[in-house]
Amino acid sequence: MLVLGIDTSCDDTSVAVLENRKILSNIVSSQIQFHSKYGGIVPEIASRKHIEWIWDVTDRAITEAKVDIKDIDLIAVCKGPGLIGSLLVGLCFAKAISFASKKPLIGVNHLEAHIHSVFLEDRYPNFPFLSLIVSGGHTSLYRVEDIGKYKELGRTRDDAAGEAYDKIAKMIGLTYPGGPLIDKLAKEGNGELIKLPKPMLHGTFDFSFSGLKTAVKLILNNLSDEEGGLSDKLRKDISASFQSVVVEVLIEKIKSASERENLKRVVITGGVAANSELRKRALELEKEGFEIYLPSKSLCTDNAAMIAIAGLHRFKKGERSDLYLNARAYLPL
Secondary structure (H helix, E strand, C coil), X not given: CEEEEEECCCCCEEEEEEECCEEEEEEEECCHHHHHHHCCCCHHHHHHHHHHHHHHHHHHHHHHHCCCHHHCXXXXXXXXXXXXXXXXXXXXXXXXXXXXXXXXXXXXXXXXXXXXXXXXXXXXXXXXXXXXXXXXXXXXXXXXXXXXXXXXXXXXXXXXXXXXXXXXXXXXXXXXXXXXXXXXXXXXXXXXCCCCCCCCCCCCCCECCHHHHHHHHHHHHHCCCCCCCCCHHHHHHHHHHHHHHHHHHHHHHHHHHHHHHCCCEEEEECHHHHCHHHHHHHHHHHHHCCEEECCCHHHHCCCHHHHHHHHHHHHHCXXXXXXXXXXXXXXXX
């Protein structure tokens, strides 16, 4: 079965073609060059770029997959959560293709797609399992019983982990997106030199990273080199300290949730799941009897292949969407 997946939930225009679980193409067109000078995503720019690029990206995905649009059996599109203007571009485009080609359409929750990205790998877990979704917009922990059966154990109360990365990066003079840059600098820094609070929120599986942002800001107000700016060493040490705390909180939440749920199968996905320190610390849990599943880095960040596989799973359960399908900026799983 051939599935055309479409994702325009944020600032990446992505289209993929799957043959069952096999990725035939997965094109992701990034808008970073247009947003970096603003230090973050500008929704109006994002939606306009999606309009400009959506057909070209679709054409590239179909061409790379060596199929024709008439060969597609199912169209899966992200319906939310995300930036409403961006979501509407992909959704309207998908509905137009569905109407013109008379192919079935299915709307996909972006969070569910992140969870299902692990099923694109050769190694994937049996149900049930725990899933940590950690990205720029979301930090949530779920118990996954089956396809479509999710129990939220915890979620962020303020900044998502990826959002905190980007904000800290901006504070220390790094460009957007800051997550990969902090990860790189942290490898050369000393995470023990600068003490930051560890926001564990004991007694709950919720997350909170806004306090870390405030703590770093207070440190920056009091630390500078002789020229009044930040030294490279200080940037590296702050990066290492910040990353160490964030990863420690994520790992501890996984361990405590695993103990309560009596479940040691864990999937970690979302853009921050591409972080080298998080991947390293997560895999170390296998020494404690955990089964850890990490999608490839390219499947952790937003992409249409994960939309396609989640849509395929829903379709096989008998679900369909009609042309009244609408986008939702806020859409719980």
